Amino acid sequence: MHPHSPSRAVRSARMVAAALLLMLFPALAAAADRGAWAPGVAYVVGDIASYGGKGYDCRQSHTSLVGWEPPNVLALWLERTGNPPADTQAPTAPTGLGAPSKTFDSVSLTWGASSDNVGVTGYEVFVNASATASATSASASATVTGLAANTTYTFTVKARDAAGNRSAASAAFSTTTPTRPLPDTQAPTAPGSLRSTGVTSSSVALAFNASSDNVAVTGYEIFVNGATTPATTSTTLSATVTGLSANTTYTFTAKARDAAGNRSSASNSIAATTSNTAPQGSKVLVGYWHNFDNGSTNIRLRDISSKFNVIQVAFAEPVAGAGSGTMGFTPYNATVAEFKSDIAALKAQGRKVLISLGGANGTIHLDDAAAKQNFVTSMQGLINTYGFDGLDLDLEGASLALNGGDTDFRNPTTPRIQNLIAGTRQLLNANGSGFLLTMAPETAYVQGGYAAYGGPWGAYLPVIYALRDRLTYLHVQHYNTGTVTALDGRAYAQSTPDFHVAMAEMLLQGFPVGGNASAVFPALEPAQVIIGLPSSPQAAGGGYTTPANVQKALDYLMKGQSFGGTYVLRKAGGYPGFKGLMTWSINWDKFTHFEFSNSHRAYLDTYP
Known part of the structure; x- marks a missing residue:
């Protein structure tokens, strides 16, 4: 859900029922180097496929579909840490090299993209037949700087792939930089x-x-x-x-x-x-503030928009390996004293500040009693130091998975899950009834348990079930996901009002786990359920939904006011107590001039 990469690295896809069954009954074919990834291919665990110049190992047996490309479905594919399959074929040479613009000391170049049997990973620009590239680019354009004014330069471009193969050079292109302009020392007029x-x-x-x-x-x-x-x-x-x-x-x-x-x-x-703090209605807006620079916007915690009721500080992560259980957190762009002061300022405004655990890179394995105790001790230390109001479980990727034979969400046998439940319960009891608990699972780990229960599929369900008496909000991530099967048996795709309504009602109605009518995951209270969304297209690999379409979904969910979609609510009148929205992230929301928080706070405040 919440990556440490510039756009928050994509998460595992959610499987339609037929593909999920392949996980439980893998093909008998031997693992092999399958070459370039393609849809419609039956892959088994251990297979190697290449995509975008990288190699990937198959983690779950499945038949591939369009939209399930390896970097988009981390539940199915793991990027190889060793060398990708051998690739000796060079890309084609770039074509059409030209210069749409130039200055006295730079030339901006564009060219036609090269092709490659695996994938072009970048381009190198050479000046005056030099053996060393003067510029590199991941796309079919680059700007060469540091040139002399009024001078003719000749450029060529070569493409390269992940294996280090380089194409032949493009046709040479020559151009002359303009004369250096006189310095500009004149200031603008005052606004x-x-x-x-x-x-x-x-x-x-x-x-x-x-x-x-x-x-x-x-x-x-x-x-x-x-x-x-x-x-x-x-x-x-x-x-x-x-x-x-x-x-x-x-x-x-x-x-x-x-x-x-x-x-x-x-x-x-x-x-x-400024005005007095405006009263807000009963609906909440939850936002993740991230403690790292991923290309969005750096923002002090105290400067977060007043439109957010709950702020999730992301992330606390293991400090000595995934299995140690010992968690740490270091403020970004602030001292400890400044960060504590910022939290106190937000709390003085009546807002809640929680510490979120995990994220895309913060894998946490509580496999034994020692790891559980380290987890409890270190988390209590962070809570005491900063005065956090609660705890958010944002465990992704390999953090949670059901062991073989663990088939009953009401009585889990996987130690990693048992210890997470016990450690979290210990922290809740130690910090009193006012201490909040929220969770931000991916759809595969919750709604994915409807079609199949095992491995990652439905792995959050025993955690939610065991802690539901203390669960404040469950905001499943409605993004970075493939299609997911809903209560009506249809598979719905992210970014649509139908998807948001269907996924939310699974939690509001309950559902048979793994298709077993005698193992029904019980419905949550409407006030415990929140929809998780990216605040901008840049914030996630997929799943951004326009404010208008989000609010169509909420009108249907909370009022029963249909937008004419495919999915039909089981409860025709809707769920007036449905609680609100969560977003990744507050930082990306500021980057896009507060589109998410401004539009949705105004909408949510129309409810009492």
Whole structure:
């Protein structure tokens, strides 16, 4: 669900029933190097396939489908740590090399993509027949910098694949850089008519008139209370300063800047006062704030939008290997004292701050009593140090799996699952009835247990069942998933209102586990169920759903107001007590100018 990679590395796919049965009855064919991955192929455990220039080992026997490419279904494929299958075929040479733009010291190049029997992994750009590449690129474009003005250069490009094979050179292309321009020392004019266009309890929206410049204005900076560092920047004629305190007066100015770094004088100064903290309805918005830089946005914990009720701090991870049980957490871009102060500030606003365990890279194995005790001791230390309000179990990948013969979710026999339940229960008891427990499983580990129960499929069900009396929210990740079979026997695909309604109602109605009518996972209370979503297309490999389609699903779930989809609610009137939405992540939400939190907070607040 929640990767440490720039867009949060993709998770295991959810299997339709027929494919899930293949896991339980694998093909008898011997494992082999199967070459390039393709749909419609029966793979068995141990098979090797190549995709995108990388090699993958088959983890679960299955017949492949479109959408189940190895990097998208980590439950089925594991990227090889050794060498991929031998590849000696070079890519084709790039074609159509040209320069759509250039400056006095750089040339931007584009070319036609090469092809390869496995996959092109990148390109190398050579200047004036040099043996050493001057630039590399993963796509069919690159910019060569550090050139001399008014000079002719000749470029060629070669493609390469993961095995190190390089193509022949493209046809040579020559171009001359322009003469160096005179330095730009003229600053833009000051922005005019700075004004406030709206306030909330934690933000002030501003607008201003455009500046002019002898070359071009490239952006604007907003300053608060005379600070020398801008509070925010904008490339348009408006900006919103966030992270402010409620019922407080702030003074703002704006400056324009150009590409040469020249800044205008300050605009007129204005004062604006934030509102008191607005009351919110009964629905909650849960957001993950990640403790690492993955290319989204770095944001101080105290500056999180007031629209989030529950903040999941991601992640606490094992510090001495997956099986040690000893957990650690180090604040990012803040000292321990600053981070504790930020948590205290959020709690003073009536919000809950939880510590989330695991994530895509934080594999946790509590295989014995010693690991369980290390887990309890180290987690209690983190809770005491930072004052967390609760615990979130975000265990993914190999963290949870059912051992062979573990067939009853009500009485699990897998030590890893037994110890997780016991350790979590110990922490809940030690921290009192007000201590929150949330979980963020992938669909394969919950709804996937409807079609098959074993291995990863349904592996979260015994944990949820055993701790349901203390479970505050279950927000299954409705993303980075393949199709999943719902209560009506149909398979639904992510990113659609049908998928969100169908997956949520499985938890609200209960379902027979592994198709066994005598082993029904009981329904959760509507107030315990939340839908988990990516806040932007960049936040996950798949599953982003537009706010309009999310709200269609919620109208149906909470009001019984149909949008005309395929899935039909078992409870025609809906579930008014359904609790809300979760997102990965708060950081990506800020990156996309708060589209998720602004639209969905306003929608959720229409409910009492």
